Amino acid sequence: MVSLASMERATGVIAPAVGGSLKRKQIDSADVDSPLPSSQYKRRRVTFDPSVDVHILPDANEKSLELVVEEVRRALEKHADKLHPDNGPYDEIRSLLLAKPTSAGAPLTSLLYKYIVALSNHVPLLNHECSGMVHAIVDSYWVARNEQYVRSYRHLLSSLLSVHPGYTSSVLTMLVSMLATSPSPAIRQQDDPAVPRPWLESRIHDCLRYLLRQNPMMSTMLGPILTSVFPSSSDTTKAHTQYIGNILKVAGYCPELKGSITSLIMDKLVKIDAQIQVDLEEFEDDIEDLLEDDAADDDDEDSDEDSDSSTETLDPEERRAKEVKESILKLDAVMDLLFSHYDSVFAKGDLFDMDETFESLLSQFASIILPTHRSRHAQFLLFHFSQLSNDFMERYAGCCSHLAFEKGQPRIFQVASSAYLASYIARGAHVSGAVVRDVFDLLCHRLESLRAEQESLCKIPDLSRFGTYYAIAQALIYTFCFRWRDLIVTKDGNPPTDEEVMYHEGDFRWHNDIQDILRRNIFSKLNPLKICAPDIVSQFARMAHHLRFLYVFPLLETNKRIRLARNMGGSYMEGVAARETALSMKMGEQSFLLDAYFPFDPYLLPRSRRWIEQDYVEWKPVPGMEPVQELDDEEDNEDDEDDDNASDSESSSDDTADDDEEEQEEQPEVAESTASDPSI
Structure with a gap:
């Protein structure tokens, strides 16, 4: 190409300045009379190089x-x-x-x-x-x-x-x-x-x-x-299930994070579960009725979007009830997702994966579930999957026993572990009779060991001082109420049938020395039946009497005259009065008794309940024992007759006569309990 620098400039034409316009400049007035040929001027105004391929982009x-x-x-x-x-x-x-x-x-x-x-x-x-x-x-x-x-x-x-x-x-x-x-x-x-x-x-x-x-x-x-x-506890059910499902997939291809991911999910799940239990105390049966009516609605994906608009029209109490219901359905959906996830692992049958997964569940139980007060549903993951094999059952029972009996463990952990152990062997449908007897033996000998250590220090039943002892005692009587058949020794080694129980003559033969151990402890100074939950004690007393195992009704009557709140200070604190808090004064004697908390009590979540239906022992009355209500009606009638008879007799005003009166009041209780039992 021709360089612009070598191009011959036309005479009388001013070169354009840098940055100036490309338009033709005016010709100097002195050279107006000598114009350039028009053809030459046009060629220099616009020129193209035919060797260059010019392509204009339309887009x-x-x-x-x-x-x-x-x-x-x-x-x-x-x-x-x-x-x-x-x-x-x-x-x-x-x-x-x-x-x-x-x-x-x-x-x-x-x-x-x-x-x-x-x-x-x-x-x-x-x-x-x-x-x-x-x-x-x-x-x-x-x-x-x-x-x-x-x-x-x-x-x-x-x-x-x-x-x-x-x-x-x-x-x-x-x-x-x-x-x-x-x-x-x-x-x-x-x-x-x-x-x-x-x-x-x-x-x-x-x-x-x-x-x-x-x-x-x-x-x-x-x-x-x-x-x-991770979604907050107030986020929707869909947000929780979607995220949990996705991070469980992450755990599949990132094995180094598997433990932390499953622990994260369990921690969030237990927090939701525990908060629901706090909220349910305000609503009780109303929320359960609501769940039964709307159990099918939890499959609707649009319910999360509609909840905000519908909540605005409710009064504060209804809004609170709706929030609790949504939390329950959220917990139900997450539990169902986790059951499905772990089931896919155990269904494959890979022994290494099964063992690793179960160990992870045990670790989560010890570090997350057990320390959480009143966790209600999360523990059923272990309840279900531990019953897949005898090895898993023994490992879970051993974990609970270790936490309950190991010295140095916080007392609250020991009490909770005892409750988990008793509830597990009582409610587990696949827990064999041999495991039940082994655990019952273990609890009995631990109870006897604690009695030998602590009875000399006890002047009055005291939960704050002997909490572990009372927790084990309650675990034993609770287990007895559910698995008493496995504790009876028979000739063929099988549990007795209903007919054998109803028509058996004489006393049953009980496993090892559990009858003597429980008798010594129940009638000891520690007096566990005064501290254990009244409902459990009452049921145990009726069943133990009907099965001719123990007769404790006179002790229960004596316990009614023991005032724990009044005597707490004067017993072992040498005259220093015990300070009662506002809560203990409001609750009365209940604040000095064990909670009737057993972690594997009935599972109420509607969708995920299907996973544990075949693993669960429902309550069944002892054959031949009258229902509680009928028994109570008979006692009320006999109490009325006793009152009429007592009104016709003369009473003395001195202390000796008062003591005789108390002894006379105890005798009708013995008589009526015997009369109400058809097997006596």
């Missing part, structure tokens, strides 16, 4: 990959230039990445793919000075695009974290947040195929799995992020 989406690569390189370099920065092209690329696919003017995926490839080629330039571009990449809409784009995006993230690991937290937070709230399949560009929602979640997991394989140390940062993104 920006048709940019070539080479052009986009060069555009990205220049934009990043100009943005990083501290002397002459130019952010225009840089911001344009950022806006392309952040554009919502359904918005007007959004770039097609085919063009955006070229920018992703170009950015992958210039990853070293994406340092902290270009963090805005990195955040645009992370926040872009990528998961619902075509498969080619998703693979390139995944490769870009991997390259980015390899060169600049400081962005790891941002990338992981983006992926985990999408596990909590998956994007809509409708947010896609017109040149992208429709992608079902399950495929979107699969793409997120594929991306996270790919990054973890490239850098296994990334899991150390992933754990805290999984915890921070």
